Amino acid sequence: MSAIQFHAVNGFIRDDKEMNQSIRYATASETGLDGPDQVLATDVDTTCEANGKVRIKLDKNECNSSIPVSIPGAFTKTANLYPDHIALVSCPGVDGKRTMYTYREYEQTVRTVAKAFLELGLERHHSVCLLGFNSPEWFIADLAAIYAGGLATGIYTTNSPEACQYCAEHSKANIIVVEDRKQLEKILQIKKNLPNLKAIIQYSGIPTEKDVLSWKDLLEIGKKVSDSKLLSVLKTIGANECCTLVYTSGTIGKPKAVMLSHDNLLYDARLLFIKLQIQEKSETLVSYLPLSHIAAQICDIIGNVLAATTVYFADKNALRGSLVETLLVAQPTAMLAVPRVWEKIYEKMQEKARSNGAIKTWIAKWAKAQGLYYYTNKMNGVDYKNWSYVFAKWLVFDKIKAALGLQKCRIFVTAAAPLNIDIKKYFLSLDIPIIEAYGMSECSGGHTVGNHKEYRTYGVGIPLPGVYTKLDNIDENGEGEVCMGGRHVFMGYLNAPEKTEEAKDKNGWLHSGDLGKIDSNGILSITGRIKELIITSGGENVAPLNIENAILSELPALSNAMLIGDKRKYLTVLVTLKSNMDSETGEPLDTLNPDVLKWAKSIGSDAKTVTDVISSRDPLIYEEIDKAIKRANAYAISNAQKVQKFEILPHDFSIPTGELGPTLKLRRNIVINMYADLIEKMYQ
Known part of the structure; x- marks a missing residue:
């Protein structure tokens, strides 16, 4: 039961020379001349042919010096x-x-x-x-x-x-x-x-x-x-x-x-x-x-x-x-999950918590405070488990994990899209530290991942040992396109040389299309996507992700926020209210989620469905959403990045209704086409 071990080399580089120093290529003499573990002869690094082969680059990095093998x-x-x-x-x-x-x-x-x-x-x-x-x-x-x-x-x-x-x-x-x-x-x-x-x-x-x-x-x-x-x-x-x-x-x-x-x-x-x-x-x-x-x-x-x-x-x-x-x-x-899975678990846990009596509620609140206090100290360099944390773990955390089937789980990972930081902190308070991973199909899956030992609530972690990372075209804010290099970078797109050239340059760098920043700890944060950048009619470049997340953080009753404003005079946003889901089809129902019902009641609204809210333009709910957007606007770096108007959509986003793709990623162009009339209304 040995661990898979290699020397870990992490970090970012700035030029191609650093990635290509001491490069050599795997040869048939190292792997044998009979398959399946052989390296077939070739002199190219990229191919778009189904029967093509590419060179395998080895270097002095211990991870990169491992001799290639085949899956069989x-x-x-x-x-x-x-x-x-x-x-x-x-x-x-x-x-x-x-x-x-x-x-x-x-x-x-x-x-x-x-x-x-x-x-x-x-x-x-x-x-x-x-x-x-x-x-x-x-x-x-x-x-x-x-x-x-x-x-x-x-x-x-x-x-x-x-x-x-x-x-x-x-x-x-x-x-x-x-x-x-x-x-x-x-x-x-x-x-x-x-x-x-x-x-x-x-x-x-x-x-x-x-x-x-x-x-x-x-x-x-x-x-x-x-x-x-x-x-x-x-x-x-x-x-x-x-x-x-x-x-x-x-x-x-x-x-x-x-x-x-x-x-x-x-x-x-x-x-x-x-x-x-x-x-x-x-x-x-x-x-x-x-x-x-x-x-x-x-x-x-x-x-x-x-x-x-x-x-x-x-x-x-x-x-x-x-x-x-x-x-x-x-x-x-x-356990690996996409954000929507963690969100669903969170919603179920919240629903369960509502049925607790006063004593159980007080104990849970106290325990979560201990969990958050322990991890906050850990993030500040103080890794000390005091008696309060140990007692809370025995009394509450272990029981919650057992109820979820996660009592033996020590690795919790989220990937494919950003996870709301408030949900991340909620799980953290229950002794479930969820780390983020980042990558794409073109880099075989993962490129960066967080660290349980040096936990952070932000970012997507640091590069895996043995891979190369740089930011391209860095702006005055330290933001640039995330580029990846290494043996995990794909061969090419089948029968699509032009698309391949757009994604993988002549030096082997995979251009992700994602915008990122690196902090002093070497942690990468994804700040947006180049193709999703909104350019207003005034020429302002706006990355929607940060603004959308800020709005969602201000009002948990919202499940989705999608920024609009490309070639427009100002920014607007489409939002959805959390609703129940059909357990058979996965389609969103009209009935509001129990948490949203509780919130609506707390502000004086009698709304029970999304239709109730929209048909009456419920002034209490619309006013609270407006306030949340204004609070999020306070973080905007310019007036051009402030949201001016919003509309509530008739149902939550889902795969069956078309707004989400198979991996639960937002299909922005689809949403824009689906709700074109509603969008135009915000600009009349």
Whole structure:
């Protein structure tokens, strides 16, 4: 049970020379001439071809000097080291039982499915598209595609048939693996438009459609194929070629296919685990975030292969409220969540707190004060657990964690979007220090992450050991574009050289499009996005993120705030009130959240629904929102950055209603189009 250890080198650099000093390239003589752990010959650092290879840069940094390996090579090693350790635990079946895979069974099943894919006609550098909710079958099919020399390609379950067609056609999919009848119907609608498609597999339930294989059928096919067929393909694989495609959410234009190599993925996962002090064969995780997104792939699939973690699978209602049920069973040691998940847990805890009596409420308030006092001191350099904190931990904190299934959890991470600092402080007061991570698909997932030992409530942490970071085009406020370098930077966008050149320059720097600042502690804070910059008609550049967060911090009854003002005379904002959610569909309901009802009553309003508020333009609620915006305006650096007007939208943002993408990121252009008339009203 050894820790994955490398010497950590953190920080930022200012020029290309510093990143490229003492560079050399991994060679076949170091890795062997037979796959899959070999480095295939090439003289380029970027490619947009499915069968392309890129050089792997090594240098004197201990992390960067590690010899490349492939995903099949890493997985085989882990399975041989820990054959009887539990790798995967499914969600309960119709009989209520969970299926478990040991590492020996897991890796052997991957090989069986890889052989079946080859038998069904999977060609080198063609894709296997995966469309379904997290499950052992998703993991197995993903890795089997890689073993068989194909490209594992996730498709978001929320995609329309047309969006599925684009991904499958663009990646030349030979095989599509779907979860159930609902997802199968999307593929059946577009099947005739996919000339490369040779097989469809449904892994949940028994397919009734002709020529659609069940998971059992797939395994039977694979068992009849000789191992030599798979071994001959494995010998051709290289650690420096593409094995996975991650399609961006495509909020503007067609999605781009991010090409990631074996080395990209394993290198990034290794660095994350070094920083988070992940222990081999000792960690338990819960898989529930979309596997078509890089964050879940790195933590759930690649992390599982690399560090022999045990992964429990939540059911498909996890993001609608059932996640805690899986947490209670799994008892994870680490948890990754997007802000909306932490917000939902926070709302449930607030709802529970309202039912407490006076004594319990007083005890909880006292305990939270002790927790916040301890962490405030810790952030100021005083790491001393006094008796009050220890008593509060025993009396309150441990019980709360147990109720959430998090009593064994020591790593709490949020990613994909900013988490409201007030919610972060709330969890901190309960002895749950949530650290932020930052990255993108193009850097294989993570690039910076916070530190539990040197906790901060702000920023997205410091760079991982072994990666390079600089700010480009720094302005007078010390703000510039965040650029990343290292072995985790992607190969290129499939079939899109122009887009690739925009993102990855000739020196290997990945231009994130995010604006950031670095403080005296070396902590990176993301302050906005270049493409989301609002330029007013007066020429003022405005980053919406800070203003939106300031408004939300001033009034917890608001769930979202979206700034408007591009090419306009002044700034306005669209806001949403927190409302209840349909547990089946995930759609927002008209009824106000219990916290909002309580707040509305406290200011004298009788409103029970969003419709009540908007139809009557409830003067009490509108006045409080106006006051909150004015308080936020007090922090503005100029009059041009002050919000002048607002409107309340008829429902909260969500994936089903279109305002949020599959990874719960705000789709600004979509919102602007949806509410164009309301926006114009604010400028009349």
